[in-house]
Amino acid sequence: MERTFWKEGVVYQIYPRSFMDSGGDGIGDLKGILSKLDYLKYLGVDIVWLSPVYKSPNDDNGYDISDYCAIMDEFGTMADWEALLEGLHIRGMRLIMDLVVNHSSDEHEWFVESRSSKENNPYRDYYIWRPGKPDGTEPNNWLSFFGGSAWAYDEGTGEYYLHLFTKKQPDLNWENPKLRKEVYGMMSFWLEKGIDGFRMDVINCISKTEGLPDAGTARYAWGGEHFLNGPRIHEYLQEMNRSVLAGRDIMTVGEMPGVTPEEAVLYTDPERREVHMVFQFETMDIDTAPGGSGKWSLKPWELRDLKAVTTKWQTELHGKGWNSLYLNNHDQPRMVSRFGSDGALRKVSAKLLATFLHTLQGTPYIYQGEELGMTNVRFPSIQEYKDVETLNFYREAVNEWGWTPEQAMASIYAKSRDNARTPMQWDDSANAGFTTGTPWIGIHPNYTEINAKEAMADPDSVFHYYRRLIGLRREHPIMAYGEYRLLLEDHPQIYAYTRQLESEQWLVILNFSEGEARFESPEELKGAEGQLIIANYPADPGMPASGITLRPYEARVYRLK
Ligand code: ISL
Numbered sequence: 001m002e003r004t005f006w007k008e009g010v011v012y013q014i015y016p017r018s019f020m021d022s023g024g025d026g027i028g029d030l031k032g033i034l035s036k037l038d039y040l041k042y043l044g045v046d047i048v049w050l051s052p053v054y055k056s057p058n059d060d061n062g063y064d065i066s067d068y069c070a071i072m073d074e075f076g077t078m079a080d081w082e083a084l085l086e087g088l089h090i091r092g093m094r095l096i097m098d099l100v101v102n103h104s105s106d107e108h109e110w111f112v113e114s115r116s117s118k119e120n121n122p123y124r125d126y127y128i129w130r131p132g133k134p135d136g137t138e139p140n141n142w143l144s145f146f147g148g149s150a151w152a153y154d155e156g157t158g159e160y161y162l163h164l165f166t167k168k169q170p171d172l173n174w175e176n177p178k179l180r181k182e183v184y185g186m187m188s189f190w191l192e193k194g195i196d197g198f199r200m201d202v203i204n205c206i207s208k209t210e211g212l213p214d215a216g217t218a219r220y221a222w223g224g225e226h227f228l229n230g231p232r233i234h235e236y237l238q239e240m241n242r243s244v245l246a247g248r249d250i251m252t253v254g255e256m257p258g259v260t261p262e263e264a265v266l267y268t269d270p271e272r273r274e275v276h277m278v279f280q281f282e283t284m285d286i287d288t289a290p291g292g293s294g295k296w297s298l299k300p301w302e303l304r305d306l307k308a309v310t311t312k313w314q315t316e317l318h319g320k321g322w323n324s325l326y327l328n329n330h331d332q333p334r335m336v337s338r339f340g341s342d343g344a345l346r347k348v349s350a351k352l353l354a355t356f357l358h359t360l361q362g363t364p365y366i367y368q369g370e371e372l373g374m375t376n377v378r379f380p381s382i383q384e385y386k387d388v389e390t391l392n393f394y395r396e397a398v399n400e401w402g403w404t405p406e407q408a409m410a411s412i413y414a415k416s417r418d419n420a421r422t423p424m425q426w427d428d429s430a431n432a433g434f435t436t437g438t439p440w441i442g443i444h445p446n447y448t449e450i451n452a453k454e455a456m457a458d459p460d461s462v463f464h465y466y467r468r469l470i471g472l473r474r475e476h477p478i479m480a481y482g483e484y485r486l487l488l489e490d491h492p493q494i495y496a497y498t499r500q501l502e503s504e505q506w507l508v509i510l511n512f513s514e515g516e517a518r519f520e521s522p523e524e525l526k527g528a529e530g531q532l533i534i535a536n537y538p539a540d541p542g543m544p545a546s547g548i549t550l551r552p553y554e555a556r557v558y559r560l561k
Helices: 030-034 037-043 078-090 109-114 177-192 233-245 261-268 303-317 335-339 346-358 388-399 405-415 452-457 462-475
Strands: 011-014 047-050 067-071 094-099 151-154 159-162 197-200 251-255 277-279 363-367 483-487 494-501 504-511 517-519 530-535 548-550 555-560
Touching: 030 078, 037 078, 037 462, 067 078, 067 177, 078 094, 094 251, 177 233, 233 261, 261 277, 261 303, 303 483, 303 494, 335 346, 346 462, 346 504, 346 555, 388 405, 452 462, 462 530, 494 517, 504 517, 504 548
Parallel strands: 011 047, 011 363, 047 094, 094 197, 197 251, 251 277
Antiparallel strands: 151 159, 483 494, 494 504, 504 555, 517 548, 530 555
């Protein structure tokens, strides 16, 4: 397998609004990030992924872009951004930028032009406009990701435009070669500035089924079959690759809701020249009740589903494509609250989850604050939430679906994107050291206990455990490249697997439960001797031949001899 920096590196995701505020306006900014580069270097990450910092009216916190080549005023200037790029590069880290081109903001000049007239308008076809059905209703019955119809009626020209996300995020028309060229030109602009790649937002949504047909017969329905992995998606990605990416030492990761391992192989097979890796969502779906209201309909997740999904991805991409590894990001709840424990066992469970992510085959992503074991937030009232998806859900659930406010809040506590968007907890001073002003969203009240200052001072912290995992990855190519094999498939508490690279073999044993769990070596490993590589509790350096009684959320990694 070809060795590359993006297979061996660890990526750290920054959500700029919530990372560090230098200016005292309560909003994180580029200078704030710049002031924390030594922190990132000390943690040991190789690549930084910056969520959008472009000019935006912030209907969706920067995922609605009104100028792709300018910096958002609240975040600073192009000079600040250049200083950030340089600061990363001189420290030996790389920078990947978010590329949000399924849609733009409705305040982008392309859309302003596009909506201005129907005839002889070179920008009309940059977006997806359709007349209503003969009865005046929307052109089709698709739902938007964030609730309600995916179409908005525009008085000016009497047609509807498609928006898979909010009304202020009109979908770009990738069928139009001129639009595609504009996008490639914009990508070149950033590449020429010296960036090291892109994270591509919902990139498998850009090709829609010709004719934009209804999804079934319901009044409104999820139309994913007509826009996820659509008919021309591979053609577009290959064209993008040829046009701007080929021949550069960069990395690309495509965010792809609804992607299957079979599709992911097509996207990431190096011979096909599309993207290096994708973000899949199957792991994120294991606590969603089927047939309910999407992610808001909760169901407890089960270890057997985590094993099955992970094993499928690990196995099916091995030798054919490449995995990215994450358990949380700016759209997902905090992993320790969701898959571990945010009570007394918080630290040890955060370390267990980190061990899991960093010992799978693929590229691990750390979302800001994960390295501190930051937890979900429970704001007492809906008024304190900021996320457009959360607010839309609350309104719809309570007004249209007959949920009680308490039911809606329970789902928000579990799944709201704002769980991940409360500011970084730097220290135990006012506002967690994030801002001297009033933060744009509430700070998690546990910042006095969970913060970077405390974590850096405590050798046993989650933070130092991440440093060790990242350090190990530098010394042991098996962590990136080794082949994965599941053990003890039916064990209800333990997730165990081996990794194998040439003659080297590692054994990973993870107790995902809050109780003790007994690990007995399976037949194929009987008699093997092991040497401890890392563990989240004190443990002997040798591997006990008689089996191991694991403590709550205990994680151990051995090299087998
Ligand atoms: O956030 C989600 C679930 O809570 C997803 O449905 C999410 O909308 C989807 O993963 C796409 O996410 C990306 O594009 C969105 C943006 O709001 C997200 O922040 C971004 O990661 C639209 O640009």
